[in-house]
Amino acid sequence: MVKSSYIVSGVAALALLVAGCGSSSSSDTTAISGYDVTVERGPILHSVVIDANGQKSFELGNGKYRFAQPPVYPVTAMGGFIDIDRDGIVSVNDVNNTIILRGHNGSATTLVNTIAADEEIKTWLTEQFGLTEDEIYNATPNTNATIAAISDVVFAYCVENNLTSPESITLDQLKSLENDINDRISLYINSEVTTADLEEQLVDELNISRLTSDDILNMQNMYNGTFGGGGWNSMHNGTAIISTLPTSELTNEQKYLLAYMWNEEKLAKDIYFALNEITPHQALYNIAANSETTHEAMVEALIEKYDLNITNLTDYSGGYSADELSAFAPGQYELPEIENLYNVLYEKGSQSLIDALQVGCMVEVTDINDLDKDIATASGADDLVMVFSNLRSGSYNHYWAFDSALKALGVSDGCCSAGEEYCKTADEYPLPHNGHYNF
Known part of the structure; x- marks a missing residue:
């Protein structure tokens, strides 16, 4: 199995900051x-x-x-x-x-x-x-x-x-x-x-904010950029659109990047949903439901396109299986280092809302560090570069959303409160356009 050392070391560094364990739940089994x-x-x-x-x-x-x-x-709609x-x-x-x-x-x-x-x-x-x-x-x-x-x-x-x-x-x-x-x-x-x-x-x-024409345009631009056309209301056709982009001969390292990134995006979705259940907050919920879920689907679209079995990291044979991937419950992953990281983050984030939002800062910085290197490694595979670049843009937005949420709670230094390595400037991480945080 080809492992990317910078990815493993990035996860290990984050995991060393905290220690912990995950959670589980039971449910009824009646069918609809x-x-x-x-x-x-x-x-x-x-x-x-x-x-x-x-x-x-x-x-x-x-x-x-x-x-x-x-x-x-239960059937859950988020x-x-x-x-x-x-x-x-x-x-x-x-x-x-x-x-x-x-x-x-x-x-x-x-x-x-x-x-x-x-x-x-x-x-x-x-x-x-x-x-x-x-x-x-x-x-x-x-x-x-x-x-x-x-x-x-x-x-x-x-x-x-x-x-x-x-x-x-x-x-x-x-x-x-x-x-x-x-x-x-x-x-x-x-x-x-x-x-x-x-x-x-x-x-x-109730004075609930409604979507404006600018909101719709921003969403259309985001999904047009992500999927090469099709617009907001075609977002669920992303797999089909990605499959039309030029196909590359992927190296084993690039295949591993897809496997790793699917697990990493799933972790972000899982941990934000889990922490929102403990200390509900709009940033945690919206980023999980409206962004990380889509990011996971985007990476899975690439995995399907290249027909990779990412549960077999030796040669990726056996082909893509949606059933195999959907069988991974929240907090469960193919890669032990990702599962350990989830447990570590859950333990920290479950202590308080501030800890939960700091976990968001930590996850996004770790994602961006990985994606910076992933984009370089994916060079030559245009579809991988496009998706990874979109994920990185999303993580910039998410970082500033968590930073803003912490400041709204009275944490004056925002994400910087999570540690020096998670303290970023607008020069390092571009601020959202028009001051809006795209979840």
């Missing part, structure tokens, strides 16, 4: 009939929808997603965009989805299904509002006024209290919202306006 789910606040586009075993779904459009195999509960105008594309006035939705049964992954994970809450929903289990698990805000009303009130509570995980809401907190829910149900029943209209009014009442 038909393998299709609807993810709805309003319809949520471009969400990352996975089951408890990490099986990824395929986006059908308009908030609908399909699994190739019967998924295992990130994406609330399609306010119901036009089926990410467009001006749509809204970033910052809420983690989970379907614990049935075919609808909604806020009501999410909070019904608590049996006492599920019982309360049935007794107070007449919902059946079938409605809790299968109805959406678009098809059921009571589900829509409860979803609205819970959504507002999450926004007002800066919650990304509605499952943390207690029964007592929910009971305090009972009058609001009843008022909202009456509004839905007695109003002639549509669910979409009422949702749009709620977004305005």
Whole structure:
């Protein structure tokens, strides 16, 4: 096996700073009939929808997603965009989805299904509002006024209290919202306006930022640059577009770079999601859901293009297998040094929100150091250079997002608080265009 010594030493240096262990969880194994789910606040586009075993779904459009195999509960939907105008594309006035939705049964992954994970809450929903289990698990805000009303009130509570995980809401907190829910149900029943209209009014009442034409243009430019054309709403066609770029004769070292980088991008996604569960923060969640997930998919598109088996690092024979890669649970990796690094970072980051954000600084600096060398090593393979360069640009943005988040918490030196080696300037790491941090 060809190993890149600079990569291994970079990981070892970071791992020496902290020590620790990972975490695990268990889940129900009931299967969803038909393998299709609807993810709805309003319809949520471009969400990352996975089951408890990490099986990824395929986006059908308009908030609908399909699994190739019967998924295992809970089904989790992370990130994406609330399609306010119901036009089926990410467009001006749509809204970033910052809420983690989970379907614990049935075919609808909604806020009501999410909070019904608590049996006492599920019982309360049935007794107070007449919902059946079938409605809790299968109805959406678009098809059921009571589900829509409860979803609205819970959504507002999450926004007002800066919650990304509605499952943390207690029964007592929910009971305090009972009058609001009843008022909202009456509004839905007695109003002639549509669910979409009422949702749009709620977004305005909560002063939630909407996507602007500049936001859409920036996203289109980012994905055009990433995939060589196709635009924002073609982002999930990245594999097909990458496959059209010139193919190179990769060296074993370049193949190893792809294997390593897939694991490293997966680590960034896994650790940010894991730490967000402990100390929720928009930077952790958005970067995991809207960037690192895409970065992992970009590298996997290259692995598929070159038909590499990155679980066999001797000769990469056996071919690409999506099933093999999706079988790696969060915190599990083919490379022992990556798995050890995850454990180390988890131990540090789980101590406090400041530690979690410092871990973000550390991960991004380590990624950039590796990518600087990866880009040089990938010279001659244009598709690898293009993807690695895009990943590095993303890491610059992420570094400054974590730096800004730390300063907002009163840590005046931002990422520099993580240590001298993680203290960077705008000359070293370009600042985001227009001052916006692209997650």
